[in-house]
Amino acid sequence: MVYHMKTTIDLPDELMIAAKKVAAESRLTLREIFERGLRREIGQARSGRRAERPRPIRWVTVPGGLPPGLDVSDREKMHDWLSGRR
Secondary structure: OOOOOOOOOOOOHHHHHHHHHHHHHHOOOHHHHHHHHHHHHHHHHHOOOOOOOOOOOOOOOOOOOOOOOOOOOOHHHHHHHHOOOO
16 A cells, blocks of 8 residues: 655745746656655765756846845744734
8 A cells, every 4th residue: 555645845946936837847746756856865975976056146127225123034924924914
């Protein structure tokens, strides 16, 4: 019997958009895309090869910087600010 675990993960928007494009172009489900990527990473880790480091996130802001009160260094505070619970 095969068991499957459901989970929730937070991904950057641009990564999710790219994954959806690859899935559509390859006629695969997002689940298959994620599963293949995880299996590849786990296989490289087990074989002693290091995976390529992801590129750092580049912040793009409007002139004047971040809005007052938005603290992007603290995930909980950022979510509170975004949902209006400042």
